[in-house]
Amino acid sequence: MLIVTCPVCGAKGDETDFHAAGQAHVRRPATHDPVNISDEEQRDYLFIRHNPKGLHFERWRCDRGCGKWFHAARDTMTMEFKAFYKITDLPPPEVMAEAKGSWAEYFASRTSMESKA
């Protein structure tokens, strides 16, 4: 049984009080560039998923509390939550630094993009 804490209202409960909603930080490319979107980019947006054995980043919803969406960092092998953070945020830096593989690539590109902006 997973014990979840909502970072918005602070409610704490088991997984049945919350709704697990899959991978976090999925960006819809058509929102930014609707004209030049390729089939492959649209495929990546809809279907290709980070599926790590280890640290993973997810969306959850505080179903029976405030109803707000939020993010969680969780290990898919130990089931341990590493962090809960707001839906508009990136993970805490120390958790982001632990990300491996395709997640690490994603965060690197995301932070470099934002530092340029």
Add this chain to the structure above:
Amino acid sequence: MKPRYSVFSLARNAMNYHKDWERAWRSPNPKTEYDAVIVGAGGHGLATAYYLAKNHKMTNIAVVEKGWLGGGNTGRNTTIIRSNYLQDPSIAIYELARSLYETLAQDLNYNVMFSPRGVVMLCQTQHEFRAFQRTAHANRLAGLDCRMITPSEVKDIVPIINDDPNCRYPILGAYYQPRGGTGRHDAVAWGYARGADSLGVDIIQNCEVTGITRDGGKVTGLETTRGTIRTKKIGVVTAGHVSTVMDMAGVRMPIESQCLQALVSEPIKPVIDCVVMANTVHGYMSQSDKGELVIGGGTDPYNNYSQRGSFPALEHTVTALVETFPIISRLRMLRMWGGIVDMTGDRSPIIGKTPVDGLFVNCGWGTGGFKAIPGSGWVFADTIANDRPHPIAEPFGLNRFAEGRFIDESVAAAVAH
């Protein structure tokens, strides 16, 4: 060739107090080079190796396995075999598998205990009733032996079912595949392993793949915990771990790995002689030859590699089945376990080539892979041997996600996902 199992060999070995049974398969050390290597010695991987050797005469091949053969989802499922899916490509591959199961024991000289005891898929809402009618029509056009049955026929086939018309989800009818049923899941893996081994295939257990070496977009070999293996063809058949293996070749997959649980009750006298699937309430049940009720339900809603599921999912499944079969309410449950299933977006498998030359993948069977083992191995072996998709495998290519050609079974097949 190994000595055949028969009533005579059984009698002969009984005389020797069963001390002289030969090993069912060898435990060879890996050679330095093979014509093809299959990663993953589950049912699908072993079937692929068997048909590569048998149908395509490729005997210089190996199956490498991280743990022990048949120790993943092949040994963790609820052994249901049926083929009454909605979409034509699905019907083709699942019916190929189901028909191969009919003669599999003879083909492998290994009793896989295929038992075509019938699969009853309950209709418990008007919506579900109509959805199954649609599937029934599609299946009839494809020539499957399936039919809709009435509530009284359901009661005849499954006397222990709750037929109270005033319950929350009354039985409105069912979709019935009399030729579906169950098999002995371990025996399928062991039979294929023994068959492949006797044709010369090396099955290498406790051998984890740690890297896939490539040269200019072509596969050149594998790094494993038991050394480097050179090969030009690799078939990845690792179910829940397919993303981690494909990452080694730089191919990202449209897969999420989740935990699907099953459980068995204490053994009781025979009470149910078919498979009942109650998809609206999320539960399915059959009875094993030992008398245990074999129960399965839906997946946990989040990614998981731990092979341990959450308690709420089990509780949900058991609640549903107690409502459907009131007589089981005081049974004790003996064991529960979880397997890591590889879920695709359209709930159909992925079979075929990948962007890397010589790298083939067979995955995405999600919650319903056991029933497909013989057909999946058959078409995947053909795909690897001829370096092009088998006609039945073609619709299941990895490219369908970019092309928008989904084989949407996520709601249509009414499997409890």
